[in-house]
Amino acid sequence: MDWLHEIEVVLFDLDGTLYQDGTFYKRYLELLFKEGSYAASLGEILEEMELVLEGRHTSSIGDWYYPSTDTWSRGEEVKVEPNQSAETPAIYAGDAWSLVSIFTVKHGIGEVKRQESFQQVRKEMLQGSSSFERHAGLYEAIRQLSGVRLKLLLTNSPENTGREFIAALGASELFTDIVYGAGKPVGMEHFMSELMKREGLRPEQILSIGDHAWNDLYPVRKLGGHTAWISAYPSSDTSPWDVRLTTLDELASFLVDIQQSKHKHI
Known part of the structure; x- marks a missing residue:
């Protein structure tokens, strides 16, 4: 993946991306x-x-x-x-x-x-009543991802529940900004368009990572950005995402790869 060093902004989803829970x-x-x-x-x-x-x-x-x-x-x-x-x-x-x-x-x-x-x-x-687990390795990889300009979390969850949940994950301080009630997929497209104008970014400098392809990836690919789909489930969707991930371990390793690629091109 010779484009990793170009990434300046990483857009993260919450559910299914910062944690996985199969039950x-x-x-x-x-x-x-x-x-x-x-x-x-x-x-x-x-x-x-x-x-x-x-x-x-x-x-x-x-x-x-x-x-x-x-x-x-x-x-x-x-x-x-x-x-x-x-x-x-x-x-x-x-x-x-x-x-x-x-x-x-x-x-x-x-x-x-x-x-x-x-x-x-x-x-x-x-309260621990499911298989929901915090993934320390992933959160550390996000924390260490210093080579990019912005690390942004966009979730459709309303702020009144989303903020508490993200705090419980111990992930509140990992991101440059957190957007609640993002209204994806339409909100994702609007957000990315405004982000490019405001920050002077090219589409290929933006990477979106998420498990819900229609909400998290389609809008970004439409505008020319990079996409990483993470899901433990088989899918009928044959879209050519730039990266296909299954587990949070794989996502953590991928973020390390981005950081190392950025470091090599300094």
């Missing part, structure tokens, strides 16, 4: 579907979720779900369905969080219930 979705779905008529479907939903994440389902990470027709499709461009409206937009299955969102929409669970369950899952993760 949180089980508790999330339990909170969403444990009551009323939904309870009978919980076992089937959990099983279907696991099949999708493992790549053993007809649908997978990287697909699009259309609520208006209860159908899935593959491909980078969103298809316009006959009954699709602003109230029922297509959902990109970018990660486990978005798969949970798909199941809530599919089964008619409202936004209030989803937000309540989300807040509870976040709280339990911080």
Whole structure:
């Protein structure tokens, strides 16, 4: 990768990028579907979720779900369905969080219930009630990444929950700035455009790292930036990301590579 020394700005995602947790979705779905008529479907939903994440389902990470027709499709461009409206937009299955969102929409669970369950899952993760773990090696690699001009964290999480979560990770001081409620993917494109104007940057000097391709990577690639996709799950998305990572160990090593490349070109 002969472009690493060019990187001046690294954009980080939060969920699935600064930490990985392969079990949180089980508790999330339990909170969403444990009551009323939904309870009978919980076992089937959990099983279907696991099949999708493992790549053993007809649908997978990287697909699009259309609520208006209860159908899935593959491909980078969103298809316009006959009954699709602003109230029922297509959902990109970018990660486990978005798969949970798909199941809530599919089964008619409202936004209030989803937000309540989300807040509870976040709280339990911080209390150690899941496989959620802080990755000291990754955070040290971010800290040591001094060769770039800016290290920025952009998350769609609202500030009231995101700030507490990032503080619990011990990651608050690792970044030049943290943007909450980033509104990705549209917000990512706007942010990068403004960043280039403000800092006098070329697109190829910016690298975005994230696990949700549609939110974190597509907008950056569209503008000519570099992309690194990190995910433990198989995907139907065949986009040519610059870097493909699976674990946080790999991400930490990649950041070390960037620092070493920058150092060599001083």
